[in-house]
Amino acid sequence: MNTAVRPRTGPTDRGSGTRLNSDNSTRSRFHLSAAARSLGLRALAVGGFLLLWWAVARAEIWPPVILPPPHAVWEQAVATTTEGFSGSTLPEHLWASMRRILTGSGYGTAGGILLGLLIGLVPALRVMLGPLISFVRALPPLAYLSLLVIWFGINEEPKIWLLIIASLPPVAVATADAVRNVGPDYLHAARSLGARSWRLPLWIVLPHALPEVITGVRIAVGVAYTSVVAAETVNGLPGIGGMIREAQRFNQTDIVILGLFVIGLSGLLIDGILQRIDRILAPWRGRT
Amino acid sequence: MSWSPSPTTAALELREVGHDYPSRDGTVPALDGITLSLDQGQHLAVVGPSGSGKSTLLRLIAGFQQPTRGTLTVHGTPVTGPGPDRGVVFQQPTLFPWLSVLANVEFGLRMAGVPRKERRERALHQLALVGLADTARMRPYELSGGMQQRVAIARALAPDPGIVLMDEPFGALDALTRERMQEELRLLWRHTRKTLVFITHDVEEAVFLGTRIIVLSARPGRIILEESSDLPYEENPRAAPGFARLRERITEAVRHAAHQAH
Ligand SMILES: Nc1ncnc2c1ncn2[C@@H]1O[C@H](COP(=O)(O)OP(=O)(O)OP(=O)(O)O)[C@@H](O)[C@H]1O
Ligand SMILES: [Mg+2]
Numbered sequence: 363m364n365t366a367v368r369p370r371t372g373p374t375d376r377g378s379g380t381r382l383n384s385d386n387s388t389r390s391r392f393h394l395s396a397a398a399r400s401l402g403l404r405a406l407a408v409g410g411f412l413l414l415w416w417a418v419a420r421a422e423i424w425p426p427v428i429l430p431p432p433h434a435v436w437e438q439a440v441a442t443t444t445e446g447f448s449g450s451t452l453p454e455h456l457w458a459s460m461r462r463i464l465t466g467s468g469y470g471t472a473g474g475i476l477l478g479l480l481i482g483l484v485p486a487l488r489v490m491l492g493p494l495i496s497f498v499r500a501l502p503p504l505a506y507l508s509l510l511v512i513w514f515g516i517n518e519e520p521k522i523w524l525l526i527i528a529s530l531p532p533v534a535v536a537t538a539d540a541v542r543n544v545g546p547d548y549l550h551a552a553r554s555l556g557a558r559s560w561r562l563p564l565w566i567v568l569p570h571a572l573p574e575v576i577t578g579v580r581i582a583v584g585v586a587y588t589s590v591v592a593a594e595t596v597n598g599l600p601g602i603g604g605m606i607r608e609a610q611r612f613n614q615t616d617i618v619i620l621g622l623f624v625i626g627l628s629g630l631l632i633d634g635i636l637q638r639i640d641r642i643l644a645p646w647r648g649r650t
Numbered sequence: 651m652s653w654s655p656s657p658t659t660a661a662l663e664l665r666e667v668g669h670d671y672p673s674r675d676g677t678v679p680a681l682d683g684i685t686l687s688l689d690q691g692q693h694l695a696v697v698g699p700s701g702s703g704k705s706t707l708l709r710l711i712a713g714f715q716q717p718t719r720g721t722l723t724v725h726g727t728p729v730t731g732p733g734p735d736r737g738v739v740f741q742q743p744t745l746f747p748w749l750s751v752l753a754n755v756e757f758g759l760r761m762a763g764v765p766r767k768e769r770r771e772r773a774l775h776q777l778a779l780v781g782l783a784d785t786a787r788m789r790p791y792e793l794s795g796g797m798q799q800r801v802a803i804a805r806a807l808a809p810d811p812g813i814v815l816m817d818e819p820f821g822a823l824d825a826l827t828r829e830r831m832q833e834e835l836r837l838l839w840r841h842t843r844k845t846l847v848f849i850t851h852d853v854e855e856a857v858f859l860g861t862r863i864i865v866l867s868a869r870p871g872r873i874i875l876e877e878s879s880d881l882p883y884e885e886n887p888r889a890a891p892g893f894a895r896l897r898e899r900i901t902e903a904v905r906h907a908a909h910q911a912h
Contacts, residue, residue, distance in 0.1 A: 547744045550714045555809060556734030556761035565757075569748035646747035649791045 430616040435623070438616045447617060448608045450600035456624055458600040459590050462518070463632075466525020467586040471579050474530045478537025478575075479563060488538065499531035503589040511596055521593040528589045529582035536578030540571030573644040580636045587629045659726035661813060661845040662688040662711065667720035668870070669706050679870035680706045684720070686873070688862065690812070691843035693882060695860030697853060697900060699908040703871030704849045705741060708817050711847060712738045724813065734758060737811035739819045743798035745790035751801050752777070752786040758809030776804040779834065781827075795822045800831070807838075813845040820855070832858055836882050853904060857897045858887050865903040868910045875903040 412432050419431035426434065442452040450458070477495075481488045503524055510520035510527075544567050552566045568575075594603025602625050609617035640647070667684040670677035681703040688694055696704050710717050711724075713732040722729045724736065732738070737758075745754050755773040764772070777783050780800035782793075790798055799822050806814060820828045836859055839846055850856050856863050861882055865875040879896060881887040 545744075546714075547740060547742070548746065550712070550732055551738065551740065551744050551746075552757070552761075553732035554712060554734065554736060554738040555758035555805070557757075558761075561761065566746070569746070572748065644748075646789060646791055650747045 427613050427615050430619065434616045435619050438614075438620050442605075442617065442620065447605060448599050450605075452605075452620075452624065455600045455602050455605045456628060458604075459594065459602040459625070460628065462521050462525060462593070462601070463583065463586045463590050466522045466590075467529040467579075467583050469522070470526040470529030470582055470586070471533050473526065474533025474578065474582065475537050475575060477530070478534040478571075478578075479541060479568070481534065482538040482541025482571075483563065483567070492538075495531045495534055498527060499535065503528045503585075504592045507593060507596070516597040520596070521590070521598070524593045525586045525589055529586045532581040532585060533575065533578040536574045536581070537571055540574035541567050544570045573640070573647040576636070576640045576644060580633060580640075583632060583636065584629070587625070587632075591625065659723075660687045661690040661692070661725060662686070662694075662847070663721075663723045663726075664711075665721045667707075667710065667717045667722055669703070669710060669715070670718045681710075681717075682719075682870040682872050684871070684873060686864070688845060688847070690845050691839075692861050693839055693846040693848060693859055694862045694864065695856035696847065696849045696864055696866065697851070697856050697904055698866030698871060699868055699904065700851075702866040702868055702907065704866060705817055707866075707871070708738075708815050708847060708849055711813075712736055712815050734762065734809060735812055737806035737809065737814045739799075739802050739806045739814070739816040741817040741821070743790070743795070743802040745798055745801055745805070747790050749790075750786070751782070751788050751790060751793070754790060754801060755804045755808050757805060758811075762809055773804075773808055776808045777801070779807075779838075780804045780831070796824065796827065799823065800827075803831075811844075813847070815847045817849045818851065819848075821851070835859060836887075840883060853897055853900050856900065857881060857893060863896075863900060865900060865907060867907045874907060875900065 415429075416432050419426070419429050423429075439452065441447075442455075444451070446452075447455075477491070481491055481495075506527065507520065507524055510523050514520040514523060548566050548570060549562060552562060557565060590601075591603035591606065594601040595607050598604030598607060602621050606618050606621035609615075609621065664684050664686045667681065668679065669681040670679050672678075684707065686694075696707060698704055706715075709715050710722060711729065713729045713736070716730075745751075746757070749757070752770070752773055755776055756769050759769040759772060774783060774786060777786055780803055782797060782800055782804070785793060785797065785801070790801065793801065799819060803816070803819055806816075820831055823831060832855060835846075838844075839859075846859075848856075848859055857879065859882055861879055863875075863877045863879065864873050866872065867874045877896060877900065879892070881890050881893055881896065884890045887893055
């Protein structure tokens with residue numbers, strides 16, 4: 363999934379309000395046509411991809427077990443949704459994975475914000491915990507999955523813990539950086555207005571850090587997404603990862619590909635929602 | 651009220667205050683030998699060439715940094731940090747972008763535990779005084795620089811601090827708004843007897859608003875001229891006989907300080 367964070371541009375440009383009317387209308391017409399064109403280009407790319415896929419599968423250079431045609435994947439989408447696969451329907455598999463992602467990255471985010479605040483505010487903690495967090499962040503989740511299975515068995519616990527451990531460090535690092543970069547004059551202004559002790563983190567430090575925290579959360583959810591399929595290779599049914607694993611055992615390539623699409627598209631959707639939340643919660647991003 | 655004027659101690663007292671900034675090779679003296687006593691209700695205008703330590707002086711009084719030399723007391727108590735007894739208007743507006751304009755102005759009242767309804771009323775009143783009641787629901791970054799600065803003034807005044815410190819607050823305003831704000835401030839001060847420390851590049855503004863006026867020399871800033879004046883209490887200070895003469899004396903001192911710098 364796409365976790366790259368781009369600076370926001372577009373309709374937030376308030377400067378346009380002062381422009382001449384005629385200027386404005388050419389601008390918006392240009393915007394409309396640009397949006398339509400990019401949409402069209404995107405549709406073209408998707409259509410071209412499907413066509414190429416279909417043509418290559420149709421040519422039967424490789425057998426269907428290597429490359430099934432697009433319609434076979436679509437038929438499996440319908441079949442797994444109505445009849446199910448490995449004891450659960452496609453929506454049930456998806457929901458099982460989503461619940462793990464949301465639970466794991468939810469706890470990971472909460473813990474990451476708390477830890478990041480502490481690390482950002484207490485220099486001694488930064489010295490002590492900073493290297494540990496960087497170390498855990500560098501580990502590929504599959505590397506510690508075995509340890510988690512030994513500790514927590516093969517049910518939900520190791521999967522949730524895996525996602526927590528994978529998503530906590532990016533949030534903690536982003537929060538700690540943002541907290542340390544609070545402009546001193548914001549704190550001066552607040553203290554001159556009577557803010558003291560716990561009110562400074564609550565009213566100044568955390569809100570100031572919010573845009574970076576949200577960026578951290580988007581990265582964390584991305585990491586959780588890439589990790590969940592790995593976590594579900596051990597006793598992952600129901601779950602998209604378990605479904606893919608099971609299909610692989612029976613050479614049902616069309617279901618493997620279906621699983622990829624489902625996890626990829628739902629990831630794009632979630633990131634879109636997080637971007638929307640970012641725009642609502644931190645509308646000042648890049649404007650101060 | 652957050653302050654209690656005391657008849658025996660000065661509102662603000664600086665004794666031989668100096669400040670050095672660290673630099674690559676040693677230290678840079680920014681201020682030196684500032685001795686000054688200000689009574690409650692006096693308005694101190696500080697003028698001087700750019701880099702003469704005006705902002706440094708203000709930040710010391712605000713408690714943002716500690717003086718390298720000398721002592722600094724507010725109502726007899728040494729300054730150890732910022733506090734709600736001294737409202738500050740920065741050279742940059744420094745509004746909180748995560749809060750609405752109204753919430754920015756309400757901030758000090760909220761920290762003081764003023765109940766919601768009264769808080770809202772007082773903040774709106776303060777916004778109206780700077781002519782921005784209709785921007786209450788907007789975000790700071792949706793305002794122009796001059797409007798932001800007026801919100802910052804409203805924010806500093808809303809909790810009613812006994813001492814107000816302002817660093818070139820009208821620098822970003824057009825001539826007309828500037829004149830209106832100066833008059834507003836002059837009348838407000840005449841009625842409330844607050845203590846004001848006011849930094850400006852504009853000698854005319856200093857004479858219009860200051861009951862005490864000091865001129866700082868080029869770096870390190872030292873007081874090279876000190877004047878007292880009753881002009882702000884006149885009906886029309888600019889038309890008063892002493893206005894032009896005082897303005898000339900101060901302009902001369904500033905010119906002298908600026909020449910020193912080059
Ligand atoms: N944070 C700092 N670190 C190092 N030197 C500083 C710092 N702030 C100010 N100075 C130096 O101290 C001197 C006084 O600065 P100050 O900002 O007080 O001047 P000023 O009179 O307010 O100038 P202006 O009218 O341009 O605002 C300057 O020479 C400046 O270089
Ligand atoms: Mg300055």
